[in-house]
Amino acid sequence: MRRKKKIKNIGVHLLLSVLAIIWVSPLFWIVLTSFRAQKGAYTSSFFPKEYTLNNYIKLFTDTQILNFPKMFGNTLFIAVVSCIISTFFVLSVAYCMSRLRFKLRKPMMNIAMILGLFPAFMAMVAVYYILKAIGLSEGAMIRVALILVYSGSSGIQFYIAKGFFDTIPKSVDEAAMLDGATKWQVFTRITIPLSKPIIVYTVLTTFISPWVDFIFARVICRANAEYYTVAIGLWQMLEKEYVDNWYTCFAAGAVCISIPIAILFILMQKCYNESMSGAVKG
Amino acid sequence: MDLINAIKKGDLITRASALVMGLGNILRGQIIKGILYLAAEIGFIVFMALYGWQCLAALPGLGSREQGEIWNEALGVYEYVQGDNSLLILLYGIAVLFIATGFICLWAGAVKSAYTVQVCREQNKHVNTFAEDVKSLFDKNLHKLLLSLPVTGILIFTILPLIFMIAMAFTNYSKVDGHLVLFDWVGLDNFKQMFDVSGSLGKTFWSVLGWTIVWAVFATALNYILGMLLALLINRKGTKIKGFWRLIFILSIAIPQFVSLLVMRSMLSQDGIINVMLKNAGLIEKALPFFSNATWARITVIVVNLWIGIPYTMMQVTGILQNIPMELYEAAEVDGAGPIVRFFKITLPYMLFVTTPYLITTFTANINNFNIVYLLTKGDPVLSGSTAGKTDLLVTWLYKMTVDYQYYNLGAVIGIMTFVFLAIGSLLVYRRTKSYKDEEGFQ
Numbered sequence: 001m002r003r004k005k006k007i008k009n010i011g012v013h014l015l016l017s018v019l020a021i022i023w024v025s026p027l028f029w030i031v032l033t034s035f036r037a038q039k040g041a042y043t044s045s046f047f048p049k050e051y052t053l054n055n056y057i058k059l060f061t062d063t064q065i066l067n068f069p070k071m072f073g074n075t076l077f078i079a080v081v082s083c084i085i086s087t088f089f090v091l092s093v094a095y096c097m098s099r100l101r102f103k104l105r106k107p108m109m110n111i112a113m114i115l116g117l118f119p120a121f122m123a124m125v126a127v128y129y130i131l132k133a134i135g136l137s138e139g140a141m142i143r144v145a146l147i148l149v150y151s152g153s154s155g156i157q158f159y160i161a162k163g164f165f166d167t168i169p170k171s172v173d174e175a176a177m178l179d180g181a182t183k184w185q186v187f188t189r190i191t192i193p194l195s196k197p198i199i200v201y202t203v204l205t206t207f208i209s210p211w212v213d214f215i216f217a218r219v220i221c222r223a224n225a226e227y228y229t230v231a232i233g234l235w236q237m238l239e240k241e242y243v244d245n246w247y248t249c250f251a252a253g254a255v256c257i258s259i260p261i262a263i264l265f266i267l268m269q270k271c272y273n274e275s276m277s278g279a280v281k282g
Numbered sequence: 283m284d285l286i287n288a289i290k291k292g293d294l295i296t297r298a299s300a301l302v303m304g305l306g307n308i309l310r311g312q313i314i315k316g317i318l319y320l321a322a323e324i325g326f327i328v329f330m331a332l333y334g335w336q337c338l339a340a341l342p343g344l345g346s347r348e349q350g351e352i353w354n355e356a357l358g359v360y361e362y363v364q365g366d367n368s369l370l371i372l373l374y375g376i377a378v379l380f381i382a383t384g385f386i387c388l389w390a391g392a393v394k395s396a397y398t399v400q401v402c403r404e405q406n407k408h409v410n411t412f413a414e415d416v417k418s419l420f421d422k423n424l425h426k427l428l429l430s431l432p433v434t435g436i437l438i439f440t441i442l443p444l445i446f447m448i449a450m451a452f453t454n455y456s457k458v459d460g461h462l463v464l465f466d467w468v469g470l471d472n473f474k475q476m477f478d479v480s481g482s483l484g485k486t487f488w489s490v491l492g493w494t495i496v497w498a499v500f501a502t503a504l505n506y507i508l509g510m511l512l513a514l515l516i517n518r519k520g521t522k523i524k525g526f527w528r529l530i531f532i533l534s535i536a537i538p539q540f541v542s543l544l545v546m547r548s549m550l551s552q553d554g555i556i557n558v559m560l561k562n563a564g565l566i567e568k569a570l571p572f573f574s575n576a577t578w579a580r581i582t583v584i585v586v587n588l589w590i591g592i593p594y595t596m597m598q599v600t601g602i603l604q605n606i607p608m609e610l611y612e613a614a615e616v617d618g619a620g621p622i623v624r625f626f627k628i629t630l631p632y633m634l635f636v637t638t639p640y641l642i643t644t645f646t647a648n649i650n651n652f653n654i655v656y657l658l659t660k661g662d663p664v665l666s667g668s669t670a671g672k673t674d675l676l677v678t679w680l681y682k683m684t685v686d687y688q689y690y691n692l693g694a695v696i697g698i699m700t701f702v703f704l705a706i707g708s709l710l711v712y713r714r715t716k717s718y719k720d721e722e723g724f725q
Binding site for chain 1: 291369370373374420421422424426427428429431432433435436438439440441443444446447503512515516518520521522527529531532533534535536538539540541542544545546548549551553555556559562571589593597601646650652673677678680681684685689693694697700701704708709
């Protein structure tokens, strides 16, 4: 019996190892490519023949054609601002839907759900023309336009935060209100301090989205390479005219972006799990 | 209802407030509030007279003047005349309709407010000062304060564009016959064209729709079951270093999707590393047609999606799996049920019960899964003469129709059809779930 169990355990671990190799190999491959000395997309072996750091150096110093440091700066700026706005929007809406009672609450929640069913970028072309009509489609205003696109309608994604607020016992609010606190004070002094995991979760999700979106960024930046975000920049490196010279740099860029994003993502997941287990542990 | 009541029971001043907004408030002591209402009304009238009216008037015809040069008799030169731009006319027209709707709500608020003051005065109750009104925004009316900005954002960046696009589905805004600057309303023509099975467009539509459904069902079901099995495999008692295994699998979704998918694309391409390695090992002679053969490409998309989807499901269900009461398993084991029976009789029904909303969200996300198809195959292989490739989903087809081919009207039709399809399905299921009915069950 014990022997049988041992064999089974070994089998499971072997299976997991094989799966793990399948799952990690593309990641491993991109890291290897980023250190490859030989240029171009084509390669004849899994492991490079020579290793070099030049791809990283070129990525950060060769700013003539594709200015990666600038793209990085653009994205960081856009991500920080839109993350602040979105977090504020999401938390406000979630609190209203969870705690306050008003006539339009149920209709609003239903509308939010229905809107979620439309393909997100169906309205992309329309958004571009709206931004153009209010004069945000040229020059430095492109950054403002991107911030608005990422944060403007973020209030609609309130469901997870609302679910979290729902787990905070109402008796806490009631006790505070008996002591004469206004609803605003309940929101800022009681709900917010109790909601650390969901706030961190919201901050991280909204911070990550500008880094990984390339659909909206491409439509809004068009040919204005000065305002590109990293996602379009990396996409650009794989286009026909650049791919031969920039393929290994793409790998280097992908590694540079993926490491911080992956760390943030794992942090975010931790907060998500924490917040799913409720606000006040009984 | 409140509005009708206010007009019925209101006195002369209250009724006059329906014409001159804020009059009731000003005469009865709420001076600042009344002036604000009045200012809003004047502002709206000025706006409508200067711009709004023109925009609305042009909406039914969508403009007809072409741009070009016109002979100017007096000066004796050709003058350049800017023609109408139907797109802008449509956009501004809809925006004005939005503003007008907003104003009507404000107007109703003003009449109700006038009636409220009237009642307060009649019953000798306290009439709120402006300072008290502002204060109530932080307490009784906190929702107005907190929701105003986010809702404005949603109105401008989600609802307005959406209505704009829906309106486009009823026009001939496309590059066909050069309707890119000036276009007209055409009613339901685009929809007829889309549903007509004998036309080339109709054929493409139905085949893309078919593949979208097949894709969504496979992607959702396989990811769900395999992801759960992986989670069970890691969760089981005998497995060591659980955290390490989880981390390995989560890594693949932690990195941005456009990176991992673009890497996958170059690995699987005609002379990508996978084909090269298989050739070197002598397993194949010719490169495998991962993206050039329709069936291969479809399977590739589903398999690559497993690479992303399995860890994702694993991550989502790990916590829930640990909540399944152990007694159920123990009882089943006593009764002699093997692991397979236990999975299908206990784990799966329990999980289905708890995670129905999650499944619906995943299904919706898969129908709208733009990234995987666009980054991996770009919809290829494309048969010549068709606008959609064999792996194109409705969403990627929509994207191609608008961005590449400039059939804006047909793109909008596809979007609407996607929505209708999703809405009917998920709304029906969602409204039956427990989490919707008992929203406040545990508060």
